[in-house]
Amino acid sequence: MPLLIISIIANYIFGLKIDKYKNNDNKKKNTLIVAIIFNILFLGVFKYTNFITDNINTIFNTAINIPIIPLPIGISFYTFQAMSYVIDVYRKDGKVQRNIFNLALYISMFPQLVAGPIVRYQSVDDQITHREHNMDKFNLGMERFIRGLFKKVIISNSVGELSTLIYSLSSYQMSVSVAWLGAIAYTLQIYFDFSGYSDMAIGLGKMLGFEFLENFNYPYISKSVSEFWRRWHISLGSWFRDYIYIPLGGNRVSNIKVYRNLSIVWLVTGIWHGASWNFVIWGIYFGLFIMAERLFLQKLLNKLPNFIQHVYLLIIVIFGWVLFSKPDLKSAIDYMKIMLGVSDYPFINGYTTFYINQYALELTIAIILSTPVIKYTKSTIKGRKISKTINVLKPLVLFSLFIITTIYLVNSTFNPFIYFNF
Incomplete structure (x- = not known):
């Protein structure tokens, strides 16, 4: 809480200073630079100090000893929102907040404070003081919240148990197929974990009169890595695009500089997610x-059947999530070796068949719901007699889902939110 309050007060002052110097470009720019440096250092001290110190000790064989600094909940998200505020005021994409409580409302927006989505200041500027409350919006918000809760508690936690079990297996219990099963389970877990949280945040926001932008758009149906990142964690991708990539020149510069810009953005994207190699x-x-893909691969992919493009994307993403999920680089590489069959492990063993039998239903439901099948089905039956029946049953179904997920939540001790770590 003290850190959150410091962030609010500091960025409130920066916003006022930028507005004060709106007719003096040099002072306004210098104030923005100071604000950005403050926010980066603010995040860096609490998120990366231990990581930097450990690497210095390893490289230079020193013994610098500092206390372990706990990672404050939500600091990555609210720091980026604070930076969005000062940058948008500088660009005149949003008006300065002279009421510190209005700015505090934006930076500490509780529905999405701890795990996103990142709410850009320009998207809620007017909503902070002028937003609409009505029962239709409240009902839509409740529906969205329940859907998100179902995704998290029923689907993500179920496949998450499987990935946790497989990731904790001893080496003699592993096989190529069980390694792939664990990686696929984690791939589904992180999607339903984070998209479920985003749904809950968007739903809570709507119940309070706010309209937050979408954060996911069925990323696993993508046919390229570029498309995947236009559909995954949209709020983070758009933040990096608008506040780093485009200011560096975006696509409007020479090819060499475009690749330089992309390198910077993706290096920062990796660092933002955690203090680890x-x-x-x-x-x-x-x-x-x-x-x-930009250089040559996309042209080759476009010549291939859609199915092959999907398989290419999924393989890239699954290996990416192995790298993301493991505690260190060595364990990630060792796990990938098992998946690729380069280690001395059998292709299949009893654990594979056991876990498939145990979690077949959960995996099937997760795979189906990670695609827009239900969305297309709803649009197909819209206007028909059956849609009226569905509308009548919908409140009952939603209420049942809410009760079921609450029961699961109360009885389960396995409820990790993956993105709380960032």
Whole structure:
């Protein structure tokens, strides 16, 4: 709480100063630079100090000893929102907040404070003081919240149990197929975990009169890495695009500078996700594929059948999530070796068949719901007699889902939110 309050007060002052110097470009620009440096250092001290110190000790064989700094909940998200505020005021994309409580409302927006989506200041500027409350919006918000809760508690937690079980297996219990099963389970878990949280945040916001932008758009149906990142964690991608990539020149510069800009954005994307070399390599990994697609790979992919393009994307993403999910780089590489069959492990063993039998239903439901099947079905039957029946049953179904998920939530001790770590 003290850190959140410091962030609010500091950025409130920066916003006032930028507005004060609106007719003096040099002072206004210098104030913005100071604000950005403050926010980056603010995030860096509490998120990356231990990581930097450990690497200095390793490289220079020193013994610098500092206390372990706990990662404050939500600091990555509310720091980026604070930066969005000062940048938007500087660009005149949003008006300065002279009421500190209005700014505090924006930076500490409780529905999405701890795990996103990142709400851009320009998108809620007017809503802070002027927003509409009505029962239709409240009902839509409740529906969205329940859907998100169902995604998180029933689907993500179920496949998450499977990925946790497989990731904790001893080496003699592993096989190529069980390694793939664990990676696929984690791929589904992180999608339903984070998209479920985003649905709950968007739903809560709507219940309070706010309209937050969408954060996911069925990313696993993508046919390229570039498309995947237009559909996954949309709020973060648009933040990096508008506040880093475009100011660096975006696509409007020479090819060499475009690839430089992409390299910077994806390095920062990896670092933003965590203080570990896993995340740095993970960001570079996706950045390299995006650059390769821009350079030549996308033209080759366009000549292939859609199914092959989907398979290409899913393989890239699954290996990416292995890199993302493991505690260190060595364990990630060792796990990938098992998946690729380069280690001395059998292709299939009893654990594979056991876990498939145990979790077949959960995996099937998760795979189906990660695609827009229900969305297309609803649009197909819209206007027909059956749609009227569905509208009548909908409140009952939603209420039942809410009761079921609440029961699961109360009885379960396995409720990790993956993006709380960031």
